[in-house]
Amino acid sequence: MPNTTFSPDALPDLKDKVFIVTGGNSGIGYYTVAHLAEHGAHVYMCARNVDKGTEAIARIKKMHPSAHIDLLQMDLKDLTSVVAAAQRFLTLETALHGLVNNAGIMATPFELTQDGHEAQWQTNYLSHWVFTHHLLPLMLTTSKTLPPGSVRIVNLTSSGHLQAPKGGINFDNPALKDAGDMARYGQSKLANILHTKSLHKAYGPGSASATNNEGEIWTSCVHPGLVETNLQEGVNKSNLAMQGVITVLRKTGMFWSSDRGSYNSLYCVAGGEMKAEQSGGYLEIFGRFGEPTCESKPARDGKLAERLEEYTKEEMEKGALIFNAVISFLDLLPLLALLMMNGFMMLIHLILPPPKASAFLTTYWIPGAHAAGLWAEVLDRTTRVYVLVVSLEVSMTVEGKVVTIVEAGFVETLELSR
Structure with a gap:
């Protein structure tokens, strides 16, 4: 009715x-x-x-x-x-x-x-x-x-x-x-x-x-x-x-x-x-x-x-991790590298006080990864991929640029902006 x-x-x-x-x-x-x-x-x-x-x-x-x-x-x-x-x-x-x-x-x-x-x-x-x-x-x-x-x-x-x-x-x-x-x-x-x-x-x-x-x-x-x-x-x-x-x-x-x-x-x-x-x-x-x-x-x-x-x-x-593309093993390599980096950064945050952890990452880890071209690879291949990771937020200045990883239970975005 x-x-x-x-x-x-x-x-x-x-x-x-x-x-x-x-x-x-x-x-x-x-x-x-x-x-x-x-x-x-x-x-x-x-x-x-x-x-x-x-x-x-x-x-x-x-x-x-x-x-x-x-x-x-x-x-x-x-x-x-x-x-x-x-x-x-x-x-x-x-x-x-x-x-x-x-x-x-x-x-x-x-x-x-x-x-x-x-x-x-x-x-x-x-x-x-x-x-x-x-x-x-x-x-x-x-x-x-x-x-x-x-x-x-x-x-x-x-x-x-x-x-x-x-x-x-x-x-x-x-x-x-x-x-x-x-x-x-x-x-x-x-x-x-x-x-x-x-x-x-x-x-x-x-x-x-x-x-x-x-x-x-x-x-x-x-x-x-x-x-x-x-x-x-x-x-x-x-x-x-x-x-x-x-x-x-x-x-x-x-x-x-x-x-x-x-x-x-x-x-x-x-x-x-x-x-x-x-x-x-x-x-x-x-x-x-x-x-x-x-x-x-x-x-x-x-x-x-x-x-x-x-x-x-x-x-x-059909797309597995994403809906509109097929992911090959090569596509997953930078994701695995990213996960390893996440684990290392989280370990540093657990071992060192926040100021020292940030200083260590800024001085040694982030610049080293960036210099190796790993960031460019990650950014190029994972912009539209979602994967479960540890919740973490890191924002560092590298070579005059701000490198930001924003995570909330998954990779939301990977941004490299001036």
Whole structure:
């Protein structure tokens, strides 16, 4: 039954709760962040552009001065950026109560990302799958000591999933280069629904995970309906039919505001009225235009959901340490050298007082490694590689340059700047 009375005012006290919202600097995501923070939650806003994210947080804090919001920089068209954002979060928090995979693009011109995937397929689905995958262990751990429904995942989808190609997902050619913009969009949005159902089957109420006290997560895929956001700005300008439909719907007042559009996400990620039987569902709580009765047959296909989950896992595992390249033994040599250097530097820090340790490293170790060309090799080969290491931060001046290694449970960045 549609819940036509829900509004953010009905949200419970969310103090001490932690949430992540992707695409949180504008549109539906912005108001999702704002309302969660207004009710006391600590919210991490994911944004590609740091300046825009910072500005968005400042605007929210003007409305709600006590809002607790942090920024996670993440570019969904770069899978290593997605992994970095997830790992960064895991170094900062010990709990995660809600994840809203909100960011997306619609009907954009054909484009391949630097990872080799079609842009809509990666932005809307693959990157969110990867992001969720890295955060799942923490969410399951968070849920173990809390009542059912305390930890939730929301994937934003769309009735546009009806535009997916015949059969639902083209596993042989997911890029769909020769298909239309909306077919590519529809496939990505269908994938969001199938991902939700896979998560529900694995971790939802009644799952083996929930039954065995290994963690219970409620999931839902939300069709927000016709909402005024910047999503429409990305529509391919050559798609005159779609442009025309959007114009007519705007002029007839069929679009809701971004604020109202966030209500579905808020209900599903934190609303006290949500029921266990709604987990795994395709939801639009207001029932506009008869929604969500238009869920397609492929969207209800459990076998298709299983196949997509297996396909995605295989695709994302192909790169081993990274997702978009094959690492050879030669590529690993500088990593091994880096690990040896890390161990040596940590040993020096343990043996000597901090001032003497820094002096020793500055005088002997760092310059020697740099002179041997090891730093250049490491920087050249490991810029986009993530590997578990000892947590350490070192910043030294070498030959007029600042050499910085920043580590927080993994190699975040290796920077050599003047």
